[in-house]
Amino acid sequence: MSAAMLTDWIKSQRLVAPSMKSGSIFYRNLEEALDLRRSNHSLFTLRYNVRQDGDVIDFSSNDTLSLGSNGCLRKEFLQELERYPDISLGPGGSRLMDGNYSYVGMVEDEIAAFHGADQGLIVGSGFEANVAILTAIPRAGDAVIYDELVHASTHDGMRNSQATYKASFRHNDLDSFRDTLIAVHDSQPLVGKGERSVIIAVESIYSMDGDVCPLVKMIGIAKDIFGNGNAQFLVDEAHSTGIIGPKGAGLVCELGLEKEIAIRLHTFGKALASSGAIILGNATIKSALLNFARSVIYTTAPTFSMVAGIRSAYNLMKAGQTETAQGNIQHLIRHFFQTAAADPIWQQATAQGILTVPLSTNWKDRPFQTPIIPIQTRRQYSYWLVFHLYLAKFSALPVEYPVVPKGQNKIRLVCHANNTIAQIEALISTIGEWAQEMMEIEKRQGRGQVRIPEAARQVYASMETEQSISRKHRASSRAVGDRAPQLVQDASNLKRKQVDRHDNIERSKIQRQGRHL
Secondary structure (H helix, E strand, C coil), X not given: CCHHHHHHXXXXXXXCHHHHCCCCHHHHHHHHHHHHHHCCCCCCCXXXXXXXXXXXXXXXXXXXXXXXXXXXXXXXXXXXXXXXCCCCCXXXXXXXXXCCCHHHHHHHHHHHHHCCCCEEEEECCHHHHHHHHHHHCXXXXXXXXXECCCCHHHHHHHHCCCCCEEEEECCCCHXXXXXXXXXXXXXXXXXXCCCXXXXXXXXXXXXXXXXXXXXXXXXXXXXXXXXCCCEEEEXXXXXXXXXXXXXXXXXXXXXXXXXXXXXXXXXXXXXXXXXXXXXXXXXXXXXXXXXXXXXXXXXXXXCHHHHHHHHHHHHHHHCCCCHHHHHHHHHHHHHHHHHHHHCHHHHHHHHCCCCECHHHCCHHHCCCCCCEXXXXXXXXXXXXXXXXXXXXXXXXXXXXXXXXXCCCCEEEXXXXXXXXXXXXXXXXXXXXXXXXXXHHHHHHCCCCCCCCCHHHHHHHHHHHHHHHHHHHHHHHHHHHHHCHHHHHHHHHHXXXXXXXXXXXXXXXXXXXXXXXX
């Protein structure tokens, strides 16, 4: 992050409501709610990324295949536009009215075939897809069970679902999964008898933790408990699309489970550097979405340019042009784990609890790696590490509640195909520098010496400067407020003098006119 962006972030965390005592109650109430976030330095704000300008090394974006930055997707996209010069840019309506067109249907069929599915339905985003699925598919009397770390969109979809029973199980915990299924079987007679269904919502790769769903074992457990086949899976493949599986087809295809999964969701805004998502299933699933999903029924169809961008990414994948990028990610992640494990500072910091990398455990035993590496540290240290990385020109983001459960703050690193071995090693070295500093600080605790690392001191000094400016501004505002009655009186007196002067001028004119009569 650049110094300017860090300064903007500091300004954004400054409390606003205290300076609005005389302002509109409508906006003041909103700012008071936002100040609760600001008080914890957790207010979300929009910021421009600087990775495309070369100012920082990107370890934060979801552009994992680097298609958004290496130019090959742009070239394919422009060629795709030239292939279809006569298609209208705007669809002109919803899919069910006048907005359906042959190109979008063709691309849906191509993508479904690529993933080994019967049919597909392109929607505006992964969030929209999860909401559509969970509002349209579960029927009254059905149950939905879900991993506790599923995406926020899954929760929003379940809130509007007709499912009678909803329950979570502990993250990737097969015992908890089994117990939850048994609870559904025993407490919901219609589900237990096979007259209603249980929908199981999981993710192939979890976006904040980077770990992989034990899908094969889950399917086996579900079949053991529900022999009637009424336990069906919804698999969100947002973070495996383009990364895992043959030519990037995802975890389900990697495991050969295409016929076992009722519904899959693939998104295009991450590794594929496009936008939108597709819901994969059979004809029944697609028809249910078109008839029961309000977010599909009452929205404009995807535009030609959006679908062309999606098809361009799939053209590259089908041609094998992203396989080298897939392989490079695997190589870089393995190098990260190997180098970090051999670093004596990392070893010591891990032993002292200053650094924890959950995915480093048994990494050699995994058949493939994921590009997401969460780093955990002591709760109060998360931002200190982020500040250290920012000032060293590494783009890495902290993840806090409500994105993750309370108490599970972490720094989320994302590896990209165009990262280099040198960058990986520099990142590990930079984190090691911070860990060394923190170990020295902890050693000095209780001796009245500095307990805050250098990068954090720089940031806090900037924050204090901003707060000082803010206090002066508020003091100036209060001073103006205290003088307001006098200012009003002065303005009134001035107005009265202006009126009197105008009257005197008018009387003089009348007198002069009278002398000439």
